[in-house]
Amino acid sequence: MNTTPLFEKMVCSHMSVLRAFAMKFTHNIEDSEDLVQETMIKAIGNEQRYDPGTNLRAWLFTIMKNTFINSYRTRARQNNLIQQCEDLSDVSLAGTAFENDANWKFVREDVRLAFGQLSKISRLAFLWHFQGYKYHEIAERLGVPIGTVKTRIHLPRKALKQQLAVYKDEYHLR
Secondary structure (H helix, E strand, C coil): CCCCHHHHHHHHCCHHHHHHHHHHHHCCHHHHHHHHHHHHHHHHHCHHHCCCCCCHHHHHHHHHHHHHHHHHHHHHHHHHHHHHCCCCCHHHHHHHHHHHHHHHHHHHHHHHHHHHCCCHHHHHHHHHHHCCCCHHHHHHHHCCCHHHHHHHHHHHHHHHHHHCHHHCCCCCCC
16 A cells, blocks of 8 residues: 555545544444544545545545445344344355345446436536535536536436436435
8 A cells, every 4th residue: 555645644634524524424433433544544545546636525525425334234234134034044145145246237337328328528517516526616627607517417417317217216216
């Protein structure tokens, strides 16, 4: 793991906001500290995935949110498995894992295809918004009025929602 001291310093400068964000998830000081620590470790360990010039705080928040969700799902699965059945065979567990992985492979591919149908400028505006940039920041970067940015985000969101509606009930999406 080759991280630069400057990147570590930049990540650490967001520690206080990460603590506050973690408390919103965990409602517990010890758990929130664990979540912050895990987020910091993942961020520093994945420096090569960070795109310099983008919103570092939004990137850190995304790492934290995903870490919390994955941890929550793992705990829920563990509790569910223990409660439902004490005699699970390795074969039935492997089948379930394979089925879930296969389902997600189809979902990822459908999302990739749907996203690929958007214009390059709409994809860019949508991605920046998804990464946490504000409308005015995107407008400045693209050199267009804020209303244009809102349209370039709203229309792709609407199109993606329509194209991926088949997954709405299965994955409890809004």
